[in-house]
Amino acid sequence: MKNYEPFYSLGLKVNLPTLLFRNRLGLYLVLCLGISLASCGDPSDISDELLDGKVIFDPSIMAPENYLTSLSNPNPTPEEASRPVFILCHGYSASTFEWSEFIAWSGNTEAYYTSSVLLGGHGRTYEEFKSNSWQDWQWAIFDEYEALLDAGYTNINLVGSSTGGALILEAISSGYFKGKTAPKHIFMVDPIVLPSDKILPLIGVLGPLIGYTESENTDGEKSYWYTYRPQETLQELQKIIKKVRLDLQKGINLPSQTSLNVYKSTHDSSADPASAVLIYKGVSPSNQVSIKMIDSELHVFTRLNYRIESVSAQDRTNQEQTFQDIVEIALQH
Amino acid sequence: MKTILKCLVTLLGMILFVLTTESFAQQTHIDLGLRVQKSFGLYYENGFVAQFSADSIAQQRLYLGIGYVSSRLGSAIGSNAIKQDNYQVWLSYYFKKDHKLQPFVSLGSGFFHADYESDDFEELDQSSLLLSTSAGLEYTTPIRLKVNLAIGYNLISGNGQEGPGTLYPVFGQLNFYYPLK
Numbered sequence: 001m002k003n004y005e006p007f008y009s010l011g012l013k014v015n016l017p018t019l020l021f022r023n024r025l026g027l028y029l030v031l032c033l034g035i036s037l038a039s040c041g042d043p044s045d046i047s048d049e050l051l052d053g054k055v056i057f058d059p060s061i062m063a064p065e066n067y068l069t070s071l072s073n074p075n076p077t078p079e080e081a082s083r084p085v086f087i088l089c090h091g092y093s094a095s096t097f098e099w100s101e102f103i104a105w106s107g108n109t110e111a112y113y114t115s116s117v118l119l120g121g122h123g124r125t126y127e128e129f130k131s132n133s134w135q136d137w138q139w140a141i142f143d144e145y146e147a148l149l150d151a152g153y154t155n156i157n158l159v160g161s162s163t164g165g166a167l168i169l170e171a172i173s174s175g176y177f178k179g180k181t182a183p184k185h186i187f188m189v190d191p192i193v194l195p196s197d198k199i200l201p202l203i204g205v206l207g208p209l210i211g212y213t214e215s216e217n218t219d220g221e222k223s224y225w226y227t228y229r230p231q232e233t234l235q236e237l238q239k240i241i242k243k244v245r246l247d248l249q250k251g252i253n254l255p256s257q258t259s260l261n262v263y264k265s266t267h268d269s270s271a272d273p274a275s276a277v278l279i280y281k282g283v284s285p286s287n288q289v290s291i292k293m294i295d296s297e298l299h300v301f302t303r304l305n306y307r308i309e310s311v312s313a314q315d316r317t318n319q320e321q322t323f324q325d326i327v328e329i330a331l332q333h
Numbered sequence: 334m335k336t337i338l339k340c341l342v343t344l345l346g347m348i349l350f351v352l353t354t355e356s357f358a359q360q361t362h363i364d365l366g367l368r369v370q371k372s373f374g375l376y377y378e379n380g381f382v383a384q385f386s387a388d389s390i391a392q393q394r395l396y397l398g399i400g401y402v403s404s405r406l407g408s409a410i411g412s413n414a415i416k417q418d419n420y421q422v423w424l425s426y427y428f429k430k431d432h433k434l435q436p437f438v439s440l441g442s443g444f445f446h447a448d449y450e451s452d453d454f455e456e457l458d459q460s461s462l463l464l465s466t467s468a469g470l471e472y473t474t475p476i477r478l479k480v481n482l483a484i485g486y487n488l489i490s491g492n493g494q495e496g497p498g499t500l501y502p503v504f505g506q507l508n509f510y511y512p513l514k
Contacts, residue, residue, distance in 0.1 A: 194375075194498050194499065196492055196494070196498075197492075197493075198374065198490055198491065198492070198501045198502050198503075199502070199503075200374070201373050201374025201375075201501075202373060202374070202503065242374075248413060249408065249412045249413050249414050250412060250413070251413055266456050266457065267493065267494045267495075268493045268494075269492070269493045269494055270493065271493070272491060272492075272493045272498035273454075273457050273493065273498060274415075274447075274449075274457065274491070274497070274498025274499055275498070276453075277415060277449045277450075277451075277454055277457070277498075278413075278415070280450075280451060280453070280454075281413040281415065281450065282413045291451075291453050293453060293454065293456060293457075295456075297494070
């Protein structure tokens with residue numbers, strides 16, 4: 001039962017019969033309110049084909065040793081421990097699938113390792129997704145980072161797409177890496193600091209009225225991305241990107257041996273391209289920061305499978321060049 | 334959509350021209366003031382404003398305003414916020430002119446420019462036409478200072494695909510006007 005007590009604190013005195021029957025505007029308002037309240041809450045029927053349901057889960061939950069280097073190779077030799085490890089962090093409402101093309105592209109290489117992290121609360125049911133905060137999302141990254149350090153790995157690199165990038169920026173800003181071996185390189189693909197949907201900052205007001213939003217996923221995407229986005233999670237998304245924006249406004253200092261490499265689509269309907277400008281202005285020292293604007297209309301342009309948009313040859317080139325760039329930087333320095 | 338916007342801007346320009354010409358031929362009133370503007374979800378942009386009205390036009394209910402607000406005078410002071418400037422013109426119509434608390438509506442236009450400070454971002458839109466609507470309340474204090482609170486909506490804003498990413502749609506304004514004449 002929802003508590004609507006706050007409405008009474010506005011001190012509105014309404015003659016309800018007059019409002020309902022003698023005033024068309026009043027009737028319209030009541031109708032709108034009725035529709036709004038009726039649309040609140042959670043989706044009534046979540047089918048089993050969706051990630052949101054109770055049947056499909058992210059495969060890393062069942063077999064984490066296939067995704068996390070800390071579990072697949074917990075006792076590395078000194079030579080193995082010095083190889084680069086990429087901790088791959090996906091974005092809001094996504095799953096480990098978002099970086100699966102990088103893992104497939106890497107093949108059975110022995111030059112580096114990949115750890116594909118499932119953000120907290122993700123890859124599970126709608127209810128579990130709804131009940132987790134952005135700090136819960138972030139802890140999954142920290143767990144793997146610390147597990148790798150404990151195992152003796154020394155060349156750790158963070159790779160974040162979309163909200164994964166924002167979570168990594170927050171970790172730097174909050175001083176998480178102080179007193180630890182810092183990541184050697186940080187790579188971000190379409191990090192979100194400014195949303196393209198400029199109504200998102202109003203989610204605190206609009207969210208309780210709408211309950212959730214529905215995204216138009218392709219049949220392929222439905223198993224790997226949430227179709228229904230609880231407004232509580234959108235509020236968490238707004239909280240983390242607002243915090244990162246304000247942190248960037250004050251200035252974020254990279255650890256002294258860490259480089260930051262940002263790849264940002266020039267036309268992105270989820271993470272506004274101006275996010276890259278805020279990172280450029282807000283992260284120092286500037287000689288450790290590299291920004292590359294990518295001619296693309298895709299959000300997280302490195303993921304091409306199951307796109308609703310047609311994938312062009314240019315998109316494939318962008319993906320290939322970015323994967324090569326990431327690996328070359330990590331292997332050369 | 335763009336054609337409609339162009340027509341609206343042209344119409345606004347013609348009204349401004351007529352109003353300005355008429356105002357200086359009649360008994361005019363000039364208010365000078367300060368504006369505090371906050372985009373919902375982004376920056377404080379503050380600056381200077383002026384309003385003009387004439388006795389003979391709409392019984393002094395219609396005001397022509399011009400203003401300059403910038404994050405340089407707001408969020409960008411001592412921070413890494415993007416420096417962005419808004420050159421604004423607007424027409425306001427006041428209701429209940431004899432009341433202390435006067436509702437008003439406005440239609441505004443102008444020019445927006447954000448400075449991204451690097452050639453790396455030259456492909457991104459950094460400038461835009463402004464077109465906005467707003468509504469609010471104005472209170473005249475006993476010392477003649479007018480305090481004016483409004484909420485507005487930018488009909489043109491950034492959406493990731495086009496338009497400056499730091500031009501947000503919903504904004505609030507707090508204005509302080511002092512009548513000079």
